[in-house]
Amino acid sequence: MQGLNLAQPGLRHDPLWFKKAVFYEVLVRAFADSKGSGAGDFTGLINRLDYLQWLGVDCLWLPPFYASPLRDGGYDIADYKAVLPEFGTLPEFTELVSQAHARGIRIVTDLVMNHTSDQHPWFQASRADPEGPYGDFYVWSDTDDGYSDARIIFVDTEVSNWTFDPVRRQFFWHRFFSHQPDLNFENPAVQDAMFDIVRFWMDLGIDGFRLDAVPYLFEEEGTNCENLPKTHEFLARLRAMVDEEYPGRILLAEANQPPREVVDYFGTDGAPECQMCFHFPVMPRLYYSLREEKAQPIIDVLADTPDLPTGTQWGTFLRNHDELTLEMVTPEERAAMYGWYAPDPRMRANVGIRRRLAPLLDNSRPEIELIHALILSLPGSPCLYYGDEIGMGDNIWLTDRDAVRTPMQWTPDRNAGFSSVDPGKLYLPVISSLVYHYNNVNVEAQMASSASLLHWVRGMLQVRSRHPVFGLGDFTVVESTNDAILAFTRVLEGDATTPYEAVLCVNNLSSRPQAATIQLPEHLAGRELKDLFGGSGFPWVAADGRVTLTLGSRDFFWLQLRGGEDNG
Numbered sequence: 001m002q003g004l005n006l007a008q009p010g011l012r013h014d015p016l017w018f019k020k021a022v023f024y025e026v027l028v029r030a031f032a033d034s035k036g037s038g039a040g041d042f043t044g045l046i047n048r049l050d051y052l053q054w055l056g057v058d059c060l061w062l063p064p065f066y067a068s069p070l071r072d073g074g075y076d077i078a079d080y081k082a083v084l085p086e087f088g089t090l091p092e093f094t095e096l097v098s099q100a101h102a103r104g105i106r107i108v109t110d111l112v113m114n115h116t117s118d119q120h121p122w123f124q125a126s127r128a129d130p131e132g133p134y135g136d137f138y139v140w141s142d143t144d145d146g147y148s149d150a151r152i153i154f155v156d157t158e159v160s161n162w163t164f165d166p167v168r169r170q171f172f173w174h175r176f177f178s179h180q181p182d183l184n185f186e187n188p189a190v191q192d193a194m195f196d197i198v199r200f201w202m203d204l205g206i207d208g209f210r211l212d213a214v215p216y217l218f219e220e221e222g223t224n225c226e227n228l229p230k231t232h233e234f235l236a237r238l239r240a241m242v243d244e245e246y247p248g249r250i251l252l253a254e255a256n257q258p259p260r261e262v263v264d265y266f267g268t269d270g271a272p273e274c275q276m277c278f279h280f281p282v283m284p285r286l287y288y289s290l291r292e293e294k295a296q297p298i299i300d301v302l303a304d305t306p307d308l309p310t311g312t313q314w315g316t317f318l319r320n321h322d323e324l325t326l327e328m329v330t331p332e333e334r335a336a337m338y339g340w341y342a343p344d345p346r347m348r349a350n351v352g353i354r355r356r357l358a359p360l361l362d363n364s365r366p367e368i369e370l371i372h373a374l375i376l377s378l379p380g381s382p383c384l385y386y387g388d389e390i391g392m393g394d395n396i397w398l399t400d401r402d403a404v405r406t407p408m409q410w411t412p413d414r415n416a417g418f419s420s421v422d423p424g425k426l427y428l429p430v431i432s433s434l435v436y437h438y439n440n441v442n443v444e445a446q447m448a449s450s451a452s453l454l455h456w457v458r459g460m461l462q463v464r465s466r467h468p469v470f471g472l473g474d475f476t477v478v479e480s481t482n483d484a485i486l487a488f489t490r491v492l493e494g495d496a497t498t499p500y501e502a503v504l505c506v507n508n509l510s511s512r513p514q515a516a517t518i519q520l521p522e523h524l525a526g527r528e529l530k531d532l533f534g535g536s537g538f539p540w541v542a543a544d545g546r547v548t549l550t551l552g553s554r555d556f557f558w559l560q561l562r563g564g565e566d567n568g
């Protein structure tokens with residue numbers, strides 16, 4: 001943005017940066033078009049880095065921007081070492097990395113190891129020449145009855161995980177679309193190829209990879225072909241290479257699995273795997289709790305979450321480029337969530353809901369604020385989804401997940417300031433619905449209004465970044481007399497570099513004002529409560545650890561617990 005006049009701090013050395021970071025998922029294609037092509041590009045994103053620095057994000061996650069026929073938003077890769085020409089060139093990508101680094105922003109890209117596009121030269125060679133060097137690069141079979149215990153993930157489009165290839169006259173295995181054949185990880189040459197790809201991008205300066213669809217790398221008869229020991233062995237080898245050759249870079253697992261399975265992707269002390277894993281089950285519970293107006297679903301899912309190994313962190317999120325997945329909730333919870341959040345069948349996709357954050361919450365500012373307050377204070381490093389900071393809408397008349405991948409809305413001008421192209425040539429139309437029209441919902445307008453959602457989100461990120469307790473501190477649910485109130489503490493014991501801090505977070509999930517008495521543990525009794533946002537007049541915690549608070553509808557407090565021997 002013009003006139004932001006920001007200092008360029010550069011990257012600070014901090015091996016545990018990811019534990020305190022706020023991530024921001026941005027589709028290159030959707031953010032800013034610098035060339036008038038109708039699709040976003042690297043230079044467009046570079047031009048908007050000042051905005052992202054101003055917003056206060058620490059790391060960008062870029063979904064695939066590699067050569068691809070784009071039949072699955074780029075998750076169908078045709079060349080792992082080439083960028084899609086419409087996005088720019090490799091030198092423009094490296095310029096993006098260095099410009100982001102100059103602003104103190106790291107970059108994590110997507111690594112899709114499980115499968116390629118059927119247009120990838122490896123697949124073309126594999127189908128044409130079974131005896132050739134790529135003949136064994138994919139999972140081929142004469143029949144389609146193997147691995148029958150593996151579920152189908154894209155239930156809207158696929159009827160089998162096997163598809164017959166008329167060229168090779170065999171079936172090939174695919175966990176996702178039938179144009180995305182799975183690579184054969186049993187083949188050491190496939191594993192070597194992945195190491196080579198990791199080195200290629202790390203040599204260009206990226207700070208890590210999100211490992212797409214990582215539970216599905218290996219297959220084994222008689223299992224559901226998810227989370228297999230061989231997958232973990234491969235990841236441990238990959239991590240060892242990264243630690244050895246690229247210390248400080250991270251691996252972030254995308255494993256849409258229950259927490260007890262996901263935690264295995266952190267690896268063990270002797271064989272670490274990923275520094276971060278997305279925590280899928282907590283996300284739908286936030287939405288569930290908002291409608292049920294009860295804290296228990298969030299408490300339960302966090303109680304089911306094993307402790308983090310040292311030096312690791314959860315990745316949390318409210319929305320992303322996919323449907324809001326409901327794979328990790330019970331059938332009863334799923335039915336309730338479809339009823340609350342996807343009353344029109346068009347809003348559904350696979351096992352989930354293809355809507356953005358603001359429309360999901362019917363554009364309710366108190367609910368949008370509360371759910372942000374939760375994701376920014378619960379354990380984990382939050383990942384925001386581009387456009388949600390201004391409350392962008394979606395378009396359920398577009399197909400599949402394109403509903404939530406429309407151009408970023410910068411201004412009320414043509415194409416929302418995203419592109420100068422003829423509107424008919426945009427990769428997807430900008431949102432022009434009644435409530436979310438880009439005339440009203442755009443960065444320029446929200447920058448001009450200090451009461452906007454954009455300024456509010458930025459303020460929240462500023463507060464979070466001033467308090468490392470949110471990234472590093474222990475998390476404990478504390479008892480409350482009101483089941484609509486979720487209360488928890490974050491406590492950082494502190495060391496030579498980071499001071500002690502304790503914060504009490506109190507969230508009213510109800511649409512009505514509520515009061516609750518909260519029971520803090522003995523070591524936090526008798527403390528003064530100081531509002532992190534500058535509010536005043538809070539009661540002290542009594543000597544028995546109790547404090548009674550009243551909260552407005554969907555209200556929340558972040559209260560520093562001051563006055564213990566340890567924090568003066």
Ligand SMILES: OC[C@H]1O[C@H](O[C@H]2O[C@H](CO)[C@@H](O)[C@H](O)[C@H]2O)[C@H](O)[C@@H](O)[C@@H]1O
Binds near residue numbers: 072256
């Ligand atoms: O590359 C195939 C897909 O991989 C990711 O998929 C994940 O999202 C799915 C929902 O769309 C989810 O059900 C699955 O468990 C995940 O692995 C990627 O994020 C998708 O965009 C992509 O199509």
Ligand SMILES: [Ca+2]
Binds near residue numbers: 175217218219
């Ligand atoms: Ca596989």
